[in-house]
Structures are given as structure tokens and as C-alpha cells.
Amino acid sequence: MIAFLVLIGSVAVYGQGQSQGHAHAHNHSCIHNNHQQLQADQVIISVIADMEKDGDGIVEQTEVEKEFVEKYDHDKSGDVSEDEFVKQWHQQYHDAPDFAGYLFHHFDSNDDHKLSAIDIVNFVKSADADGNGRVSIAEFQAFLTNLYVNCVPSHYSHGR
Template sequence: MIAFLVLIGSVAVYGQHHGQAHNHSCIFNNHHQLLSSQVVSNVIADIDKDGDGIVEPTEVQAEFVARYDVDKNGSITEDEFVKQWHQHYHDDRDFVGYLFHNFDVNDDLSLTDNDLVAWSKNLDTDGNGEISIAEFRTYMTNLYTNCVTAHGN
């Protein structure tokens, strides 16, 4: 029962947009015909570099700085994020904008260390101070599933 309540709470939290209204389609479409589960698995493989089953903030930060912060100013703009995610994972650009606004926890239109700290706390659903691959997979799957479900697909 507790697991079910946590899952329902996660769906409610993860499926929301924060603060500002953003005009992004929440309909998942992948230009290489990858399923959302395949994209999520690829994201996990890219982030969990040491393969220990824990998504560490340093791993997430390293991935984002290396791949997404193109101008290396410590802040990832929506344009940087959308371009890089689309090139690497092949999700539709409009859908990637939807992802960006879910990752932008403080809704300041950039991804920074502040978002990473808040995001990490939200994903640690069992409260053990770590984000397991299962917790991360649930979060990402909810973003993809809630999006598609919200539009009847």
C-alpha cells in the first residue's frame, strides 16, 4: 500500500509543470523510433558511469556539464538542452522542451546546481540519501508516460 501511495504521489509530482506556463507538446515522439523505455535506459547508461546502480549528483552534474552546457558557463539554457538531448536521444524537440521544464525545478529557465540539489531530493523517494537506478527510472518513465497519457496516446 505504501509503495502504491508513493507511486501515485510521484506521478502527481513528476507529471506537473512548474510555475510558468510553457508551450511545449507533451506528446512523445522519437525520430529513431526508440521506445520511451529505450531512451530512459540510454539516459541511465550515460549517467551511471561507474555502474554501481546509484545515480550520484556528481554523475548527473558531469553528464550535464560535459554534454549540455555548450558555452561552459555553469548554466544550461533551454536551447542548449533541447539541441543536445535531441541530437543524442532523438526525442522530438518540442517534447524535450517539456522535459527541460520538468528538470528546471526552480523554473528560472536554466539548469544549474540549484536544480540538481532540489531534483535529487525529489527523486530520493525512499529517503536513504541516494537515488537508485530504480528511483531514477521511475521518475523518467513517469515523465514520458504521464506526458503521453495526458494526450490520450
């Protein structure tokens, strides 16, 4: 429901990283590391291409469900565990497992350790920056970019 998977607009809505007291207090790395050396924007373009199949420029809730629940729910339980998400995201987009876990916990809006229909609804609402009830590709891209970008400062501030 990623992928996941975080929009422009206000730091209060989008800047929910670990350094800002995010409710998800998990020990996942916020350092973007991609095993194929893909940059964040390249991964995000791939996520959008995988999700927005009908070419209408809108990332619909059904498209998010199809991408993240159908592809990621390996045990067919109806929701996606963190393990399922991390393995699939890593396999599909080559981001490091720790970073995929970081994304999972941003998509798991109710912190129940699984991605389900309620998380998808909340994800779509969060990504709808202009509040018109529809998530444009630009809004979706900005949402994901925010997750990747808000992650990077943690790397630089702790790494130097």
C-alpha cells in the same frame, strides 16, 4: 539534470504534469515522439547508461552534473539554457525538440529558465523515492518513466 530527469511514490510528487497545475506553464508538447522510433523505456535505458558510469547502482549528484552540465553546457556558462538542453537531448536521444522542452521545464525546479547546481540538487532529491539520500537506478528509472508516462495521457485525451 535530466535527462533532467520523476519518480514513483505519490502523485503529489511525481504527477506534476500540465493537467495537474504544474508551476511550469510553458507551451511544450507532452507527446513523446522520437525521431528514431525509440520507445520511452529505450530512451530511459540510454540515459541511465550515459549517466551511471561507475556501476555502483546509484545515480549520484556528480554523475547527473557530469552528464547534464558538462555535456549540455555548450557555451560553458556554468548552467544549461533551454536551447542547449533541447538541442543536446534531441541529438543524443532523438526525442522531438518539443518533448525535450517539456523535460527541461520539469528539471528546471526553480523556473529560472536554466539548469544549474540547485536544479540538480532538487532533481536528485525528487528522484530519491525512499528518502535515504541516494538515488538507485530503479528510482531514477521510475522518475524518468513517470515523466514519459504522465505525458502520454495528454496525447490520448486530446488526440481522440
